Amino acid sequence: MAKLTSELLRPVDAAHALNETALLRYAAANVPGFPAPAPTLNLTQFGHGQSNPTYCLEASARGGETKRYVLRKKPPGAILQSAHAVEREFQVRLISHPPLLLRLDSVCVQDDPFISSSQTFPVQVLKALSHTGVPVPKVYCLCQDASVIGTPFYIMEYLEGLIYSDNKLLGVTPAKRQIIYFSAAETLASIHKVDVNAIGLQYGRRDNYCKRQVERWERQYLSSTGEGKPARYQKMLDLAGWLKENLPAEDSSAGLGTGLVHGDYRVDNLIFHPTEDRVIGVLDWELSTLGNQMCDVAYSCLAYIIDATPGESSSYGGFEQTGIPDGIPQLEEYLAAYCALSGRPWPAANWKFYIAFSLFRGASIYAGVYHRFTMGNASGGERAKFVGRVANVMVDRAWDFINRANVLGGQPATGVQTSKAPWQEFGREQKGSTSTRDQGRFVPSEKVMQLRNKLLKFLEDHIYPMEDKFYKHAQSPSRWTIHPEEENLKALAKKEGLWNLFIPLDSAARARKLLFEDHSLISPGSSNDLLLGAGLTNLEYGYLCEIMGRSIWAPQIFNCGAPDTGNMEVLLRYGTKEQQKQWLVPLLEGKIRSGFAMTEPRVASSDATNIECSISRQGDFYVINGRKWWTSGAMDPRCKILILMGKTDFSAPKHKQQSMILVDINTPGVQIKRPLLVFGFDDAPHGHAEITFENVRVPVTNILLGEGRGFEIAQVSNALQGRLGPGRLHHCMRLVGAAERGMDLMIERALSRTTFGKRIAQHGSFQSDLAKCRIELEQARLLVLEAADQLDRHGNKKARGILAMAKVAAPNMALKVLDMAMQVHGAAGLSSDTVLSHLWATARTLRIADGPDEVHLGTIAKLELQRARL
Numbered sequence: 001m002a003k004l005t006s007e008l009l010r011p012v013d014a015a016h017a018l019n020e021t022a023l024l025r026y027a028a029a030n031v032p033g034f035p036a037p038a039p040t041l042n043l044t045q046f047g048h049g050q051s052n053p054t055y056c057l058e059a060s061a062r063g064g065e066t067k068r069y070v071l072r073k074k075p076p077g078a079i080l081q082s083a084h085a086v087e088r089e090f091q092v093r094l095i096s097h098p099p100l101l102l103r104l105d106s107v108c109v110q111d112d113p114f115i116s117s118s119q120t121f122p123v124q125v126l127k128a129l130s131h132t133g134v135p136v137p138k139v140y141c142l143c144q145d146a147s148v149i150g151t152p153f154y155i156m157e158y159l160e161g162l163i164y165s166d167n168k169l170l171g172v173t174p175a176k177r178q179i180i181y182f183s184a185a186e187t188l189a190s191i192h193k194v195d196v197n198a199i200g201l202q203y204g205r206r207d208n209y210c211k212r213q214v215e216r217w218e219r220q221y222l223s224s225t226g227e228g229k230p231a232r233y234q235k236m237l238d239l240a241g242w243l244k245e246n247l248p249a250e251d252s253s254a255g256l257g258t259g260l261v262h263g264d265y266r267v268d269n270l271i272f273h274p275t276e277d278r279v280i281g282v283l284d285w286e287l288s289t290l291g292n293q294m295c296d297v298a299y300s301c302l303a304y305i306i307d308a309t310p311g312e313s314s315s316y317g318g319f320e321q322t323g324i325p326d327g328i329p330q331l332e333e334y335l336a337a338y339c340a341l342s343g344r345p346w347p348a349a350n351w352k353f354y355i356a357f358s359l360f361r362g363a364s365i366y367a368g369v370y371h372r373f374t375m376g377n378a379s380g381g382e383r384a385k386f387v388g389r390v391a392n393v394m395v396d397r398a399w400d401f402i403n404r405a406n407v408l409g410g411q412p413a414t415g416v417q418t419s420k421a422p423w424q425e426f427g428r429e430q431k432g433s434t435s436t437r438d439q440g441r442f443v444p445s446e447k448v449m450q451l452r453n454k455l456l457k458f459l460e461d462h463i464y465p466m467e468d469k470f471y472k473h474a475q476s477p478s479r480w481t482i483h484p485e486e487e488n489l490k491a492l493a494k495k496e497g498l499w500n501l502f503i504p505l506d507s508a509a510r511a512r513k514l515l516f517e518d519h520s521l522i523s524p525g526s527s528n529d530l531l532l533g534a535g536l537t538n539l540e541y542g543y544l545c546e547i548m549g550r551s552i553w554a555p556q557i558f559n560c561g562a563p564d565t566g567n568m569e570v571l572l573r574y575g576t577k578e579q580q581k582q583w584l585v586p587l588l589e590g591k592i593r594s595g596f597a598m599t600e601p602r603v604a605s606s607d608a609t610n611i612e613c614s615i616s617r618q619g620d621f622y623v624i625n626g627r628k629w630w631t632s633g634a635m636d637p638r639c640k641i642l643i644l645m646g647k648t649d650f651s652a653p654k655h656k657q658q659s660m661i662l663v664d665i666n667t668p669g670v671q672i673k674r675p676l677l678v679f680g681f682d683d684a685p686h687g688h689a690e691i692t693f694e695n696v697r698v699p700v701t702n703i704l705l706g707e708g709r710g711f712e713i714a715q716v717s718n719a720l721q722g723r724l725g726p727g728r729l730h731h732c733m734r735l736v737g738a739a740e741r742g743m744d745l746m747i748e749r750a751l752s753r754t755t756f757g758k759r760i761a762q763h764g765s766f767q768s769d770l771a772k773c774r775i776e777l778e779q780a781r782l783l784v785l786e787a788a789d790q791l792d793r794h795g796n797k798k799a800r801g802i803l804a805m806a807k808v809a810a811p812n813m814a815l816k817v818l819d820m821a822m823q824v825h826g827a828a829g830l831s832s833d834t835v836l837s838h839l840w841a842t843a844r845t846l847r848i849a850d851g852p853d854e855v856h857l858g859t860i861a862k863l864e865l866q867r868a869r870l
């Protein structure tokens, strides 16, 4: 959860009280622009972090002007005298959700030039950086005179913004999480790209940084453990040995990859703009130095490997064990963004070393804290007693890491060549690229435009010419087989990179992990990136899905057809590794298809709590009994898997009765009874099937997410249409495309046909109808794009109102436009000689199939009434 800087303020700790009169006098004389005349001071202290006491100075002048500043000082009694040996102090930050808990900012390292002897504060680096693009607070003055407030201090700019103190970013939307992590990568790259010579930071050596650090932290560990102290862990000493033997060759040089190192770089040392999702300040520069910058990068990635929160019951599992919270990029994606933005090579060769080193350094620090705890003087209270254990866990984790065959996959494509972060390229609204603010809210990026043009050409060249043949095949006795050209076109689409474009960024990240781990899963010749789409946001996909909607046959050619897209998303998000291997990978490859079996003839299925199909556990199997209908896609000979919704517990609370389970369509007891017709179209070879399930036994491992969690997957109480947010919108996007095709055909016809002495296009009534169609189409398109954008920015739940609006508006608009197009075509419009009647029939189903209009209208009205009550 993010907190505003001002929310971190609390009254000044008694132990940290200052001589406020002296401070005010000093600040008034030394801080340029300090409020005057006769300023008064209100002093509060930051509760975030416990390293160097940090205060907020609120200075008001007589007459009203009030300004805020930040003062940072040495802890009482901790003045570093240059004559002294450098005092090492290790502290643990025990805040509620600390990311790593390592507080390195009061650790003084002799050979870190900024903080050794003469320099006790990073004032110089902050000043030097103020002329670069690195966001840092402005420093106003440094007071070395300990007589003013008892220790040296400096005063800097107060930045009001958001601080995320928890690296899982709980309570933050997935889209925002992604931006936060990529922003962190971008900011780190900007620090590392600083030309230290140009800004006058030429402090000491850059070479052999890791070597010096390993030796230093080994010495530190030895001094914190051993006889009369906490027990020494042999594996830690072995780890030091391993690190010394495996120093990366690049460490010995002062070339590329060396330069300014922050030393304690992580998300909670960043301040974000309160509303704009960009970093406005990097904090805690006390450990900054020159050296090997990959150490910063690996350190910033530790949350993926370990949760070093000291505690009794913690598993200490990092994201790779506990799962990455939705939206947070995969490690490889974070790294790829960093590499692309910093121009650094992919660090696979030495990644083992850098992570092991970060864990080693952490373990040494924790061992120091634990030693101090056993002597009765560690900060952090009770929880400090666990840090000794965590130190050893870090060592174990380092060895696990070292012993892995593979620690880092190949570099995923970011869509960036050099200078832009992925979300900028992918066009997040906040970064103003796709929705280019200066060009208008919904203007597709260059990348999207290229894909869009490619799709349009593909339709013109390959799909429109085949429509008639596909249609005839679907009327022929071979109707329930696949026209051979369909598979050829799929291969061509894949080759052109027009494949699985529907996969949203965060889902792709999840799948990439699976495919990275086991390359044997995918067919030779296929590439991971190809299978995982183009890294698009929902908004970006909106522009492309619309194009696919122009033809009934197009979506499946690009592996973007319903219900596969929704089913793949369910498997991506909720499938176990085994389920993903068995079903998701062949679906991503387009080798098989799938169905979603929820609706039942006996009950009103728009209210999915009515569903009666029973799923009862018998030993290692679930036994399914029920009757489903309108299971789209189940007639397709390639359909191999159904996601079935049914009740596992008829007596549980209403929304806990339903579960979703995977059913292999060839399981004994699954019987396809008949294809249902939509206005006479059976939609062969895809079809909408009525199916009975009689004592169908499937392994218990086929359950999705767990018993009673069907609605959790469905997310809203209308399971089919609510399966997942993005899937819900795809129909709307396609309907905009279908209407656009209707417009094209309508205009073509009106321009070429003459009635009563003039072209239809010249009749006033036509012109008025055409204009109204265009207005409605544009309104609906904007609503659909807005819904996609809100889905990206706010997630499914918050966007549910606008999603419901789009779902009502899009089919009703498409019906009007297509109806008008049919009207202009006269009788031909109602025949199957044009695509119009088929497009219309499909659009009409979507006033029911994707949830009846009334249900969506109910959602919108409910939200409106709630809003009125607020």
Ligand SMILES: Cc1cc2nc3c(=O)[nH]c(=O)nc-3n(C[C@H](O)[C@H](O)[C@H](O)COP(=O)(O)OP(=O)(O)OC[C@H]3O[C@@H](n4cnc5c(N)ncnc54)[C@H](O)[C@@H]3O)c2cc1C
Binding pocket: 563, 595, 596, 597, 598, 599, 600, 603, 604, 605, 606, 607, 629, 630, 631, 632, 633, 678, 688, 720, 845, 848, 849, 850, 851, 852, 854, 855, 858
């Ligand atoms: C072409 C097509 C494809 C489909 N594909 C699938 C599929 O793949 N898988 C699947 O499981 N199902 C599928 N369905 C079924 C579809 O999801 C259901 O038809 C839909 O959920 C409605 O359920 P129902 O038909 O039982 O209608 P009912 O629930 O009986 O509703 C009938 C009518 O009652 C009214 N109504 C309902 N709720 C309200 C309300 N809250 N307020 C006011 N009036 C209301 C509406 O007018 C509604 O149309 C498909 C349907 C079609 C036509």
